[in-house]
Amino acid sequence: MLTESTGEHFLDSGGDNGRHWQQNQKKTLSDFESEPYEIIEDEDTDYPYRELSVFHHLTRTLEYQETRTEDFNRWIAEEERENNLCDAEDYLSEFYAYNTTFTNSCNEDCDLSQVILFVEGKRYVDDLILLSIHNGADVRGGYTDYRVFKVIDESFYHWYEDRDSIKERLAG
Numbered sequence: 001m002l003t004e005s006t007g008e009h010f011l012d013s014g015g016d017n018g019r020h021w022q023q024n025q026k027k028t029l030s031d032f033e034s035e036p037y038e039i040i041e042d043e044d045t046d047y048p049y050r051e052l053s054v055f056h057h058l059t060r061t062l063e064y065q066e067t068r069t070e071d072f073n074r075w076i077a078e079e080e081r082e083n084n085l086c087d088a089e090d091y092l093s094e095f096y097a098y099n100t101t102f103t104n105s106c107n108e109d110c111d112l113s114q115v116i117l118f119v120e121g122k123r124y125v126d127d128l129i130l131l132s133i134h135n136g137a138d139v140r141g142g143y144t145d146y147r148v149f150k151v152i153d154e155s156f157y158h159w160y161e162d163r164d165s166i167k168e169r170l171a172g
Contacts, residue, residue, distance in 0.1 A: 002032070002055060002114070006135040006142040019142065020114055021135035040166060048166045052111040052159055054133065058149075061156035065128070068148040071095075072130070083145040088119040088130035096121055096128065106139045109160040115139055119146070127151040 002024045017023065037056040041049040072091055073083070081087045085102060092098040098121020106115045115134035131149050136142015151157075161169075 001131075001133045001144045001147065002135070003027070004133075004135055004144045006144060019135060019137045020133075021142075024135070040170065046167075047163055048170070050111045050161060050163075050166055051113050054112045054114040054116065057112060057156070057159060058116075058131075061151065061153040062129075062131070062149040063152045065148040065150055068128070072146070072148055085117070085119065085132075085146075088132075088146045092119055092121050092128070092130065096126060098128075105159060106134070109162075111161060112159045117143055 003021060005021050005025075006019070008019070032055045035053045035055060037053050039051045039053075041051075072088075075081075075091060075095075076083055076087060081090075089100045089102065092100050100119050100121050102117065102119045104115065104117045105112055116131060117134065118129045118131040120129045127150050129149050129151060130146040132143040132146045134143050
């Protein structure tokens with residue numbers, strides 16, 4: 001998903017290589033795996049900067065559901081729908097009887113290296129989400145197609161650490 005092209009638009013600021021998908025397509029799986037899980041910069045300041053690798057965070061906390069993703073894509077094709085937020089919500093509602101909500105990490109405190117957008121239902125049933133990753137330059141567009149994942153670690157929902165906690169962790 002991190003290398004999926006989400007296109008170009010003349011109004012976004014991505015230029016020739018500024019979009020996430022353009023940068024990520026230059027990387028191999030080994031490059032992603034060798035990235036640090038967490039980067040903390042300016043450790044001596046009052047406001048340290050933390051970046052959490054979206055690759056590591058997602059691979060540690062989610063399990064890809066290939067068959068369910070194929071079912072979702074088949075449903076989209078049969079219903080002549082598009083792979084977008086509304087359809088992801090409809091799919092979880094219709095096939096899993098979920099009362100859905102969605103979260104866009106750009107609307108929250110977030111240390112992830114890229115924005116994620118996901119639709120979820122009741123976590124205690126199947127722990128399924130439909131996830132999209134922002135691969136463009138402008139956060140208002142440039143999202144990947146949705147894919148189905150199972151949440152295998154509740155830390156998926158914890159992608160931010162407040163700066164005081166980081167300072168304490170670094171001091172201790």
